[in-house]
Amino acid sequence: MLLDTGIGIATVYRAVKKAVADGVLSRVELPNSAARFEPAELPHHHHFACGSCNKVYDIHGCPLGIDGLVPDGFQMDGHEIVLHGTCVDCVEQSA
Ligand SMILES: [Zn+2]
Ligand SMILES: [Zn+2]
Structure with missing residues (x-):
């Protein structure tokens, strides 16, 4: 994911949230860890x-x-x- 193109982190976060809602990404729940995402098709x-x-x-x-x-x-x-x-x-x- 490119973060140096002038896209704000909030925009990226929204895109990730949408991808999760659309079933493209799934959230990996790990205690004591930042949220991680992986392709839902795995x-x-x-x-x-x-x-x-x-x-x-x-x-x-x-x-x-x-x-x-x-x-x-x-x-x-x-x-x-x-x-x-x-x-x-x-x-x-x-x-
Ligand atoms: Zn290790
Ligand atoms: Zn299992």
């Missing part, structure tokens, strides 16, 4: 947040059995899973 996946470099990695696959956590009578529309830890780059740097 297949279902989850994230690994490195506490060392603050990068967020896509992880593929989804644990089975999440449906079983939903209380009786509740309807689940989706879920987010964020793993927290240290990425391989940071593990190697600290080795």
Whole structure:
């Protein structure tokens, strides 16, 4: 996303909000982190947040059995899973 073309950040923010509303982007919810967005067309996946470099990695696959956590009578529309830890780059740097 180009930010040096004279477009104000508010304009960019509005564009991002519209893209989310239009289903083009989806918001990645990460605790203690600025909002992140990714293309909504990505297949279902989850994230690994490195506490060392603050990068967020896509992880593929989804644990089975999440449906079983939903209380009786509740309807689940989706879920987010964020793993927290240290990425391989940071593990190697600290080795
Ligand atoms: Zn890292
Ligand atoms: Zn999942």
